[in-house]
Amino acid sequence: MKPIVMFTYSIVAYLIGFASLLLWILSLSDFVPQISIDRNPETDFPFAIAKDIGLLLLFVIPHSLMARKPFKAWITRVVPQPIERSTYVLQSGLLLTLLVTQWEPLGGNIWTVAEGTIGYFVVYFLFFTGWIILFISTFLINHFDLFGLRQTFLELLKKPYTPLDFKIIGFYKFVRHPLYFGIILGMWSAPVMTTSHLVTAILLTIYIVVGATLEESDLMREFAVSYQAYRKKTPMLIPFLRKEDNSSQT
Numbered sequence: 001m002k003p004i005v006m007f008t009y010s011i012v013a014y015l016i017g018f019a020s021l022l023l024w025i026l027s028l029s030d031f032v033p034q035i036s037i038d039r040n041p042e043t044d045f046p047f048a049i050a051k052d053i054g055l056l057l058l059f060v061i062p063h064s065l066m067a068r069k070p071f072k073a074w075i076t077r078v079v080p081q082p083i084e085r086s087t088y089v090l091q092s093g094l095l096l097t098l099l100v101t102q103w104e105p106l107g108g109n110i111w112t113v114a115e116g117t118i119g120y121f122v123v124y125f126l127f128f129t130g131w132i133i134l135f136i137s138t139f140l141i142n143h144f145d146l147f148g149l150r151q152t153f154l155e156l157l158k159k160p161y162t163p164l165d166f167k168i169i170g171f172y173k174f175v176r177h178p179l180y181f182g183i184i185l186g187m188w189s190a191p192v193m194t195t196s197h198l199v200t201a202i203l204l205t206i207y208i209v210v211g212a213t214l215e216e217s218d219l220m221r222e223f224a225v226s227y228q229a230y231r232k233k234t235p236m237l238i239p240f241l242r243k244e245d246n247s248s249q250t
Contacts, residue, residue: 001080003156010086010152017093017147020100025131027100028187028197035100038194041107048104052199055102059095060207066091067211069218082155086148108195115191123191130186133171137179140170166223168230174239176216176230180208181237212236 027035041048065071066088076084113119142164144150154161171178187201216236219227235241 001083003082003152003158006080006083006086007152007156009083010148013083013086013090013093014147014149016097017089020093020096023100024096025186027103028190028200029127030192037103037105037196037200038190038192039105041105043104045106048106049199051102051104052106052196053203055099056200056203059092059099060204062095063092064207064211064214068214082151082161083148085145085151089148103196106195106199110193110195110198112193113191120191123189126189127186130182130184130189133182134179134186135182137171137182140172141179163222166219166226166230168234171239172234174234176234176236177212178239180212181239184208184237209237 023035026032027037030036030038033039066075072084075087079087113123138146142150144153145164151161171181175181184205187197187204190197190201216227216231220231
């Protein structure tokens with residue numbers, strides 16, 4: 001495959017992946033009622049929850065599987081190495097879009113913060129803070145590498161790909177996975193928490209914890225002593241939580 005074709009492919013994958021993320025964030029808010037996860041139910045509860053859990057599994061299983069090194073080694077036998085990450089971004093974007101557009105609201109109400117109150121503005125402040133942390137964290141890592149553009153751009157320039165260095169900057173000084181922390185904060189900061197929202201928040205929080213644990217295994221193998229020292233002094237997902245002993249992974 002020609003470098004210009006791979007670069008074009010990575011741009012399309014990036015746009016789809018980024019747009020799907022914005023679409024999902026909007027669905028967690030009440031700004032666009034037509035796609036809001038908290039809208040009124042449209043079908044029977046048993047069917048709706050079965051479908052929603054299926055949609056979540058359809059997203060998280062490939063998302064986790066394709067991030068593992070054995071799968072990456074396999075897929076690069078099928079697709080060129082420079083577009084491996086873009087392929088991951090593309091499938092994530094398509095499945096996340098499917099999740100948002102096919103989601104069945106479940107109804108029910110866990111809590112409601114009255115509109116116009118201080119609490120309402122505090123919750124939305126936390127909501128936006130979470131997603132801002134997420135986006136800033138992608139740039140602290142390397143936004144264009146994370147979304148697959150750097151790989152194809154280097155191929156276009158006929159330069160070899162170099163893995164990112166391990167560095168502790170910005171939010172990473174306070175928590176090992178600020179990107180995941182931002183997602184958790186954004187998901188749980190809801191002025192209206194319906195059953196739909198709660199199911200999503202619980203299942204994806206569990207997935208994030210499991211995914212972060214698996215990711216840490218890869219990071220330990222890649223950066224060894226440096227990452228071990230980092231783990232000992234920095235909490236995994238909750239910023240500023242002081243670790244009482246070296247075995248704690250909170």
